[in-house]
Amino acid sequence: MAHYVHPDRVMLGKCTRREIRQALASGALKAALLPIGSIEQHNEHLSLDVDIVMATFMCQQAALELYPQATVAPSSPVGYSPYHMARKGTLTLRKETFKAFLYDIIASLKTHGFLAVLVVNGHGGNHGLLKEELPVWRQEFDMVLDEVSYWTGMSDDQRCEILQGYRDLRAGKLDTVARQTALNHASEEETALMLAAAPDRVRPISMEEYDRAGLDYAHDLSPRVREYLEPFAKEGWPAGGANPENPRDRGRQENAQLATAEKGQALIDFHTRYVAAMMQDMIDAAMAGNPWPAAEAS
Numbered sequence: 001m002a003h004y005v006h007p008d009r010v011m012l013g014k015c016t017r018r019e020i021r022q023a024l025a026s027g028a029l030k031a032a033l034l035p036i037g038s039i040e041q042h043n044e045h046l047s048l049d050v051d052i053v054m055a056t057f058m059c060q061q062a063a064l065e066l067y068p069q070a071t072v073a074p075s076s077p078v079g080y081s082p083y084h085m086a087r088k089g090t091l092t093l094r095k096e097t098f099k100a101f102l103y104d105i106i107a108s109l110k111t112h113g114f115l116a117v118l119v120v121n122g123h124g125g126n127h128g129l130l131k132e133e134l135p136v137w138r139q140e141f142d143m144v145l146d147e148v149s150y151w152t153g154m155s156d157d158q159r160c161e162i163l164q165g166y167r168d169l170r171a172g173k174l175d176t177v178a179r180q181t182a183l184n185h186a187s188e189e190e191t192a193l194m195l196a197a198a199p200d201r202v203r204p205i206s207m208e209e210y211d212r213a214g215l216d217y218a219h220d221l222s223p224r225v226r227e228y229l230e231p232f233a234k235e236g237w238p239a240g241g242a243n244p245e246n247p248r249d250r251g252r253q254e255n256a257q258l259a260t261a262e263k264g265q266a267l268i269d270f271h272t273r274y275v276a277a278m279m280q281d282m283i284d285a286a287m288a289g290n291p292w293p294a295a296e297a298s
């Protein structure tokens, strides 16, 4: 970047129609990043909006790097999170609502002449829905369109360099399935990101405080909550079997204690460069009239 750009300048909703019109007409603005996430429980210490906050943050950082080529379109803060509904505060869209919302935003961007749109996902539960729809929409809109979950550019080796939990997993130090599967959601990884990007949304708590709360997501679930969870039930749960989320919930809280802002900064550096590079490749393909995704090398 040759000069300072105020972060608001890359947020579509904070621009005027005049600014967007002129940027599109001059050819300076070509693409949109579309963040999606969720409003869902992130254990005891992180705000509910982690996933949309981080997806938006990654998009904004990428757009600043690519300025003036890309803007960040506003999106629905809520995603697809029915399996988190036992924890208070979680909101979820139905699959069809989620897909219809995204479709309409992409259609709007296409109408205004954006050449490329990259949906940047911050919530694992959204990923499958996008994968189903994107190829269909790409055909229909006849544009360079793709999606990426922002954390997927990083290899396990690279994660191990930054995150203690992943090193412990590799070294066989995590003794239970709950601990082994508690390494991203609301844990060291996401907490570190939030400490670096949005520390006002982190409320550190001790394991003593966690245990004192006596949390139980295995029993006495209301019929309405069960309706949300039933499609994801494994081995009889939540009808009667053991709820795997109770020990995993505690595992996440434990793993989160390892987070630092420095680790978050290292993760952000990597992820934003990854998202920006993908957006740039898509812009280049659109400008050259090349197909996207590029044909598989034979």
Ligand SMILES: [Zn+2]
Residues within 6 Å of the ligand: 042, 050, 051, 122, 123, 185, 186, 190
């Ligand atoms: Zn999350």
